[in-house]
Amino acid sequence: MYLCCHKNMSKKMTDNIEKIKELEEVVIRFSGDSGDGMQLTGSLFSDTSALLGNDLATFPDYPAEIRAPQGTVGGVSGFQVHFGQSEVNTPGDYADVLVAMNPAALKANLKLIKRGGTIIIDIDSFTEKNFEKAGCVSDPLKQLGYRDYNIIKAPISTLTRESLKGLNLDTKSILRSKNMFALGMVYWLFHRPLEFTQKFLENKFKKIPIVIEANKIVLKAGYYYAETIEALHPSYRVAPARIEKGTYRNINGNIATAWGLIAAAEKADLKLFLGSYPITPASEILQELSKRKDLGVKTFQAEDEIAGICTAIGASFAGQLAVTSTSGPGLSLKTEAIGLAIIMELPLVIVNVQRGGPSTGLPTKTEQSDLMQALFGRHGESPLVVLAASSPSNCFKYAFEAARIALEHMTPVILLTDGFLANGSEPWKIPDMKSLPKITPPIVKEDTEDYQPYRRLNDEMVRGWAVAGTKGLEHRLGGLEKMAVTGTVSYVPENHQVMTYEREKKIEKVVSKVPDIKVLGEQEGELLLIGWGGTYGHLYTAYRELKKEGFKLGFAHFNYIKPLPANTYNTFKKYKNLLVCELNLGQFANYLRLNFQDLEFMQYNKIQGLPFTVSEIKEKILTVLQEETK
């Protein structure tokens, strides 16, 4: 599948063979104005790399404004991709290569470039006027020590214009394709074929051939330009990763979540119903499921967050796998309805893609903001199951799992993902549908004699699901306290206590579905590194690197938050120090303290709307370990 332009250049490439360096892994950050197409550029590079067999992780980092004022730092949109020939679990702390389409992009990312890294800038945009827009007193390039970086000042705008001279295109369209020039340069630098991107362009602009042609010309122009200029030598090669055999695709957390839900519906032999309201960064789940009418998925874009969850509750009463998706502010609005689903003991999945809070907070930025809200954010004693996904692709697994628990245990389940997982992508080994477990909700058969809505059917204390429309099972549900077994309204004081215990116990009993927590590395000793949800990649990489460097520590990462794995306490007890790292002020640490009051937990917290960096985690761990040896 190697493409034509590679063949054409094969001689030249052989000439340059000695100038090719093998690299283990590389981090590239594409950045520019939010209208410069950096998200697309980054995605195309990632997809090409994935197709070549690299392992990778991506991190789109964009402003909340659709088009912030042009040329300003606030309007910079970035896309970081980390790819390598061995396991890649994070989008990388610092960039080896930065593409900066304007001075604002360079200014915004100065701190994120590795010493000695390569910076590709569109020198045409480095004008006094643009320095001013970016809020720079002078050329931000001057702030970089020249000797520390390999700076490529490419006249990207000029050359893009030049290469499209022959085409009858307006200036705006011409300049819009300059991202392809930058992409072409990066492709050459890392020996990537253009074929995939060319095909993508052909599909995307099927109806406007001139745009396909223009983009292809500019892509190649960038590629050849990079080859021609000496400054870019040597070029690099990152060999395919040694990954498990199988069929792969790239997937981000939101799509994986949507697909996990469809898979669960198929395995439960139910229709999937999503009642939702658009909210960043969760909208993509609603969008993706709206596309899936072909699979019989029903989506309803409600008038607000409350209506979103309420339509789902209605659908659950009528026997469907009912889901609502949202982010922090939306979860706040849904809380009363979640309480209703709890007292009615109906299956319901609530996907909460966490973002920086409180209030509107940081809509496009990530944070492990809502753990406490998920666990406790309702009036009354209102327990439910809380799960958290920990990588973009395992959002599939945990969405499936959330649906399985909701359906088999007749309870609402909150699945926590976050902005980092939702937008980040990675290659994913496609599961075989046959390998997924069958889901068997306790649906009551028609005309069941002596059907009682709140009779507990098994050790898990699950009640039966008498789907509206089933003959002989007419019954009333509601928000008022229920009489045990019969489910009629009851104000009997003792009954309220019985039902409160039953609801709490029922959730505790979900532990039968929760796998034991597995510790990586040391099984006892000085330090256990503890995390949950979306921070897995960074924590794992820090753990792996420290282990490689000879340090001794264990690492435990949680996906099941309520109930916690049965062996949690006994696992924790084996360590002298317990360090909980999370992107909030310590919500999981406090939850653990509540559960295990005789244990002490140390915390490491970051609340910047950004993921951890591997280096800051390592540094923290080393401080703890050194304290110990003192």
Add this chain to the structure above:
Amino acid sequence: MSEQVVLSPKDFKSDQEVRWCAGCGDHAVLSAVHRSMAELGLDKEKYVVISGIGCSSRFPYYMNTFAMHSIHGRAAPISSGVKLANPELNVWMITGDGDSMAIGGNHFIHLVRRNIDINLILLNNQIYGLTKGQYSPTSLEGQITKTSPYGSIETPFHPGALVVGAQGTFFARSIDNNLKLSTRIFTEAAQFKGTSVVEVLQNCVIYNDKAHGYLTDKEHKEDRQLILEHGKSMIYGKDRDKGIVLDGLSLKVVKIGEDGISEKDILVHDAHTKNPLMHLLIANMLNPEFPVALGVIRAVPTETYEDKFYKQMEVVKEKSPIKSMQDLLHSGNVWTV
């Protein structure tokens, strides 16, 4: 399929003791719903009754059907979810002037706009009963309540005007003490495909007694009510000598036989016309200037949301190459290692 079982109103009564106050208008509405369901002749399991919060929202507990007493204001989206999940169900939503005009106002207009096939019974007693006597969005200006001890200064909502404003397809009005009329209207509403809003003027014997007393006064009710029928002249009155005519862009009460007015000058009620202007004028007729219109004011058959919803799904299913989750997983860019 199962043989047709003829059900009677009492088959729809649950075993729960009805806990509304003696003399509350809700009792009669409950009876009318039981009768109407029996009349409709569907299997019992096909009925689903959803309510929000308020006195009227206790309704589901007294129904021997699938039913849900939900949370304040949210019966509309819950009903919508039930209907979309299973369009074969006959969904009834029971709500009040607080539940649907205040906290659930947003859901109300969006339900009406979407035209999902739900029978919405709005019991309007112009007061908050369950919370013991505060004013509601339909309370009259000047009304003395616990939270308006010096008289309400708010402009009341007219549910009919809201339905028309939200491009609703069905609006009817009944009154609690006319069981026959309520039953007839409920049945017609249930048979209508689309969101059918029925406002029932209802008396709260404790907190707003005789709210509709002027209208229901035994001596004068024929002169104060206009019971509409599609295709019939808008003639009313004890002596059937009053009627409604159009005067410019307003309605006017006239006396037949006076000023040269004869029966043929009186407006004929057309519930099926798409143009909502006349329906708005009729719905907004207030005592004492006008008789209050009862009956089906507007019923314009329009394709329902769920019909469009499932039709679109079938079209997409037929065209798409993706037939299963396995297909979806392997669609687009995949590669094999």
